[in-house]
Amino acid sequence: MDFRKPMLAGAAMLGAAAFAGAAVAEPCLQDTFEGEAYVVCTVEKGSDLRLFWKNAAGEPYRDFSGVDEAVQKSGQSLVFAVNAGMYLPDFSPIGLYVEDGRELRPASTAQSNGPADGPVPNFYKKPNGIFFIDETSAGILPTQEFLKRRPDVRLATQSGPMLVIDNKLNPIFIVGSTDKTRRGGVGICSGGVVRFAVSEDRVNFHDFARLFRDHLACPNALFLDGGRGVGLYSPALGRDDKSWHGGFGPMFGLVE
DSSP, X not given: OOOOBOOOOOTTEEOSSOSOSOOXXXXXXXXXXXTEEEEEEEEOTTOEEEEEXXXXXXXXXXXXXXXXXXXXXXXXXXXXXXXXXXXXXXSOBSSOEEEXXXXXXXXXXXXXXXXXXXXXXXXXSSSOEEEEEOSSOEXXXXXXXXXXXXXXXXXXXXXXXXXXXXXXXXXXXXXXXXXXXXXXXXXXXXXXXXXXXXXXXXXXXXXXXHIIIIISOOSEEEEEEEGGGOOEEEGGGTEEOOOTTSOOSSEEEEEO
């Protein structure tokens, strides 16, 4: 797929400064919303946010410490990292994955391949979406809208479902749902900053989406992963989480 077409303006595409060069001090902070505990990591404009999947040997990193070692070898430091969406048993991305301007996995428009009478896996809950960064801004768009616009991107990852779309909660979410687990997500927030949130408690989708819209002021937000697949690396908080099933797939990392 060719992502080298002009980017169109839109509510989900915010920012005017390039995401490269500087980082905010101590970006990950503990937070609470309606009695639930979270860690929120903020990435200001001008920061060097990257995606990591495979190391120099072509093998998946699988854990944050491997990414940290690679970043240190380049003479830089890994400020924080989180998992960057759902992945297959071989730790490869399920959907679109663009790293350093190279599309390594195409976007997925497939329907769920699970049992007809079973729950729909989170990635396939509609609409799913794509987080991306181009040369000047970060954005989150529903997948079909992204594919219509075909922006030229430096990095991108696909996940689902969308949590918040143009300041509205995804209508599939149920108020008071008992489907609760730890969850991780990302939002494009007031002023164009990127905010990642990881819940320390078990929360449902509706409450997690409200965290982004009502507490973090993010008009667009995307779910990344849940359950024991949620992970955070933050030396400042003493965190180096491990995945319960052998590792993570792609990971976001803030480098300075």
